[in-house]
Amino acid sequence: MLRVYTSDHSLYCAKLRILLRHKQIPFEEAPPPGGGGSAEYLSIVPSGNIPALVDGDLVLTDSEAIAEYLEEKYPDRPMLSDTLIGRALSRERSRFSDTRLEPALRLTFPHVAPAARDQVAIKEAHAMITKRLSALGVMLARSDLPRNRLWMGDCGTIVTLEWIALFEGPVIPTLVWPDEVATYRTQMLAHAAVAEEMIAYRPEMLHYMREKGAL
Structure with missing residues (x-):
């Protein structure tokens, strides 16, 4: 299952969750281990950005990059036009x-x-x-x-x-x-x-x- 690191009131995390909800993609959500910017979190997500997506060996940040990746990996319920x-x-x-x-x-x-x-x-x-x-x-x-x-x-x-x-x-x-x-x-x-x-x-x-x- 996909893991998404988020913070409570982040606009960009809400943006990502809307996409995940719409595409009906199962995911688990967690706060950054040790807190954002901690050595523990940076060992997982080097940029320290939130949200971050972990999909197997892939660690991906930037809400737009994550959205594009999910759109390609889960083409059902497309969120980009066919034109x-x-x-x-x-x-x-x-x-x-x-x-x-x-x-x-x-x-x-x-x-x-x-x-x-x-x-x-x-x-x-x-x-x-x-x-x-x-x-x-x-x-x-x-x-x-x-x-x-x-x-x-x-x-x-x-x-x-x-x-x-x-x-x-x-x-x-x-x-x-x-x-x-x-x-x-x-x-x-x-x-x-x-x-x-x-x-x-x-x-x-x-x-x-x-x-x-x-x-």
Whole structure:
């Protein structure tokens, strides 16, 4: 059985679990032995990255690399389109989430705790998140990937959107959500694998917020 090393509130771990749930791949989940960055964990996963996948002798990190590997190894319930353009659009959505949308959200993490909050930094983060949500709305409007299917590019995108929604109010001011993004979010949350993951993951998100004093 596959082993996946994860941490409780990691966005990228939730992203990977959605894919595993959707493809119905049995896996066991464990925290990094000795903790992330420990000598014990580094002896297994030299990069120290989380999540990490162990499949026999293979040790693989980076959520996108793991997703691509699992898609090829377990082709049932495919999460990439059978068309060239469809595959490209799904991958584009993944990269946008990882390199544009999530980094905009991450600008807020040093300021989640009210005592450490810098209002200038929060204003800048709000502006960047707004910019990325607007861009996502345009990309979604232009894409013809059916939304009654869950694609690889959706896994990280929906988790990031849920963090943004959670931060809205307690951490950052109210956002203007493009209609296309709001509709997309509702459609993604209706997928069984996403709904199941959020049942398990949302309490971890809320725990993080309470721990920081933001709720």
